[in-house]
Amino acid sequence: MASPFDALRAHHAATRDTTIAQLFDTAERAGAFSARHNGLLFDFSKTNIDRQALDLLIGLAEGSGLSEKRAAMFGGARINETEGRAVLHTALRNLDTPVIVDGQDVMPEVRAILDRCAGFADDVRAGRFTGQGGRITDVVNLGIGGSDLGPAMACIALAPYADGPRCHFVSNVDGAHVADVLKGLNPETTLVIVASKTFTTIETITNADTAKAWMAGKVADPAAQFAAVSTALDKTGAYGIAPERVFGFEDWVGGRYSMWGPIGLALMLAIGPDNFRAFLAGGADIDTHFREAPLAENLPVLLALVGIWHNQICGHATRAVLPYEQRLARLPAYLQQLEMESNGKRVAMDGSDLPFDSGPVVWGEPGTNGQHAFYQLIHQGTRIVPCEFLVGREGFEPDLAHQHLLLVSNCLAQSEALMRGRSLEEARAIMAKKGLTGAELERQARHRVFPGNRPSTTLAYPKLTPFVLGQIIALYEQRVFVEGVILGINSYDQWGVELGKELALALQPILEGKQSAEGKDGSTQQLVAYLRG
Numbered sequence: 001m002a003s004p005f006d007a008l009r010a011h012h013a014a015t016r017d018t019t020i021a022q023l024f025d026t027a028e029r030a031g032a033f034s035a036r037h038n039g040l041l042f043d044f045s046k047t048n049i050d051r052q053a054l055d056l057l058i059g060l061a062e063g064s065g066l067s068e069k070r071a072a073m074f075g076g077a078r079i080n081e082t083e084g085r086a087v088l089h090t091a092l093r094n095l096d097t098p099v100i101v102d103g104q105d106v107m108p109e110v111r112a113i114l115d116r117c118a119g120f121a122d123d124v125r126a127g128r129f130t131g132q133g134g135r136i137t138d139v140v141n142l143g144i145g146g147s148d149l150g151p152a153m154a155c156i157a158l159a160p161y162a163d164g165p166r167c168h169f170v171s172n173v174d175g176a177h178v179a180d181v182l183k184g185l186n187p188e189t190t191l192v193i194v195a196s197k198t199f200t201t202i203e204t205i206t207n208a209d210t211a212k213a214w215m216a217g218k219v220a221d222p223a224a225q226f227a228a229v230s231t232a233l234d235k236t237g238a239y240g241i242a243p244e245r246v247f248g249f250e251d252w253v254g255g256r257y258s259m260w261g262p263i264g265l266a267l268m269l270a271i272g273p274d275n276f277r278a279f280l281a282g283g284a285d286i287d288t289h290f291r292e293a294p295l296a297e298n299l300p301v302l303l304a305l306v307g308i309w310h311n312q313i314c315g316h317a318t319r320a321v322l323p324y325e326q327r328l329a330r331l332p333a334y335l336q337q338l339e340m341e342s343n344g345k346r347v348a349m350d351g352s353d354l355p356f357d358s359g360p361v362v363w364g365e366p367g368t369n370g371q372h373a374f375y376q377l378i379h380q381g382t383r384i385v386p387c388e389f390l391v392g393r394e395g396f397e398p399d400l401a402h403q404h405l406l407l408v409s410n411c412l413a414q415s416e417a418l419m420r421g422r423s424l425e426e427a428r429a430i431m432a433k434k435g436l437t438g439a440e441l442e443r444q445a446r447h448r449v450f451p452g453n454r455p456s457t458t459l460a461y462p463k464l465t466p467f468v469l470g471q472i473i474a475l476y477e478q479r480v481f482v483e484g485v486i487l488g489i490n491s492y493d494q495w496g497v498e499l500g501k502e503l504a505l506a507l508q509p510i511l512e513g514k515q516s517a518e519g520k521d522g523s524t525q526q527l528v529a530y531l532r533g
Contacts, residue, residue: 004060005356008313011053019453020048020419035297037289039462040471042299044306046419047386047455048314057305058295064486066301073481074291076101076252080492081349087492088250089257089477093283093470101252109250110261117247117265118273120227124191125164125272132219133188136165140181141266142207143195144171146255147229149337150473151267153330154259154279157469160327160396161271165191169266170211173203178210187218187225194228195263197249199235202501208239229262254492256337257477275466282470290478300478306457307483310386311360320378321364323390324411325464331390332364335476342480342491349488358487364388368410379417379450387456389415390472394463411458421452 023029024045033045033054049057073079076086076099091099091110098105123129124136141151148171155167168185170178182190192211196204208226215222223240230236231248247262259267260280268276290300310316321332343359365373367389378385391411395404427445436444459475461468484491509515510528517525 004056004063005312008053008056008060008309011056012309012313015048015050015053018048018050020046020455021452023048023050035299035302037293037299038285038471039468040299040475041460042302042457043460044302044457046415047306047309047457048453049306049309053309054296054305057309058301060308060486061295061301061305061482064488066295066482066485069485070291070481074099074287076106080254080490082490082493082495085492086252087254087257088252089254089260090283090287092249092253092258092260093280093474094287095277095280095284106250106252113247113249113262117262117268118276120245120247121164121265121268121273121276124269131186131189131191131225132221133186135189136191137189138185139165139167139191139193139266139269140185140211141167141169141193141195142171142178142204142211143169143193143229143263144201144203145337145341146258147195147197147204147263149330149334150256150259151264153328153334154264154267154469154473155270156330157325157327157464158267158271158275158279158466161275161466164270164272167266167270170207171203173206175210178207182211182214187215187222190215190225191269192226193266194226194230194236194239194241195265196229197231197251197255199228199230199232199239202505227265229265254494256341259473271466279466279470282465282467282472283474284470285467286471286474286478290474300475301482303457303475303479304482304486306386307360307479308486310455312356312487314384316360316384316386317357318361318363318383319386319388320370320374321362321388321390322367322370322411322414323364324367324407325390325392326366327464328390329366331472332362334473335364336362338476339480341494341497343484343487343489344496345487345489345491347489349490354487354489356487358489359483367414368407371410371414375414378454384454387415387418387454389456389458390461391458392461392464392468396463415456415458417450417452418454418456419452421450421454422448424449 030043030045033049034041034043073087074090076088078084079087086101088099088101091106095111099107127135130136148169152169168181170181194204194208212222215225219225226241227245228236228241229247233243233246236246237243247265249258249261253261260283264276290298295301310319321335323331339359339362345358346354348354378387389411391408424445427448428441430448431441431445480491510517511532513532517528
């Protein structure tokens with residue numbers, strides 16, 4: 001019996017020769033293959049998805065049990081089956097309605113922790129909480145993965161709203177990272193946030209020890225200028241961090257989904273609690289839309305279906321995220337973790353091997369920088385890379401409106417060029433106008449051919465406010481959920497990070513010379529010998 005995937009692959013094969021440009025033979029194409037919600041416009045008309053393909057994709061979503069699984073997630077069911085946990089990062093931005101987990105409404109505690117974070121942020125920003133040398137001027141957030149990428153990305157994105165202390169982020173265990181960040185800061189006016197749920201993350205605690213040693217001798221009590229985002233009160237207490245500066249969160253919040261709560265403390269310190277709540281409201285707005293909008297008008301669903309079409313049906317192994325907004329410079333890196341750690345799996349929920357590839361490789365860079373780097377491959381390379389453009393209607397620098405116009409022009413031009421391309425005949429005409437003839441004209445013309453028919457989507461938004469950033473992040477989070485449901489995988493565990501950690505712990509004493517490398521493979525033994533010197 002043919003599966004929905006089989007029907008989609010058959011349709012793709014039957015329509016392979018129809019170009020994206022040919023699909024624009026009707027004036028209704030753009031509107032029919034777009035969706036809008038509360039200021040956002042998602043345009044996927046520059047893909048080779050036609051009406052039948054879209055209907056088949058929506059049928060695929062319906063047949064996957066998406067509606068029931070969506071209700072289960074928002075209802076607090078333990079949909080993270082391999083870890084036996086609910087998946088309720090959405091509760092961190094839902095401040096109005098009860099959310100029941102194991103018969104208990106979790107929202108009073110969510111609101112209480114948010115209020116505690118806001119109170120601390122207000123105290124720091126107003127100078128009521130000070131360092132041992134005066135008002136806090138700098139905040140250093142020590143985390144890794146989800147406890148770093150989210151707040152670091154958001155602090156850059158919302159820089160126009162940052163009127164609090166300067167925020168810095170350290171994640172890499174490479175000592176160069178913490179050394180470079182601390183250099184030039186004043187220990188007496190620096191607040192250090194240690195973001196580790198268990199307070200055992202080796203990279204984070206190692207950096208915390210370094211930061212504490214940096215403060216030692218310069219302030220009377222280094223731990224008095226530390227805060228922690230952790231549930232391990234015993235360990236934070238032993239580290240000297242007072243309980244009123246420790247902010248925990250539940251195990252139903254995964255790391256890469258956690259910046260909506262206490263992990264976002266650095267962001268709250270930078271932009272203030274009111275703007276942070278606007279960020280939460282943007283995420284909640286998308287959650288409501290995701291739960292209520294019909295699938296054919298549902299932005300997270302449509303974004304996911306386009307991804308499924310390009311990856312599992314068309315076989316495109318990567319997708320490029322291309323924000324035409326410099327302050328979204330870290331969004332591609334954030335989405336790398338969100339999407340690849342969530343959906344980079346090889347087995348289905350029941351443990352059986354997947355019959356298709358799972359998540360794509362996600363990468364990208366802001367425009368226009370990328371145009372002078374990897375766009376050459378996107379336009380003329382042999383592999384097709386679906387592109388996802390993001391662009392705002394308005395910037396924050398009114399006196400530089402001409403530069404924003406140039407930025408938007410480039411964004412629109414790139415998606416048009418990817419679709420249209422340039423034929424050999426057009427290239428020959430260009431070379432002829434330059435005076436070339438014969439074989440040289442032909443040779444030069446072939447270098448200037450753009451195949452075109454390369455798919456892209458565009459997410460347009462009014463302006464990168466805290467509310468809009470919340471919308472964008474929640475949109476991508478729910479896209480991950482939809483893709484995971486359709487693929488039949490668990491998007492909320494990450495066992496793939498464990499093996500390397502275990503081996504690293506075993507290798508450390510070998511590198512220290514305390515144990516022999518006997519039993520390791522020849523390559524590892526050779527590298528150990530070299531690196532020990």
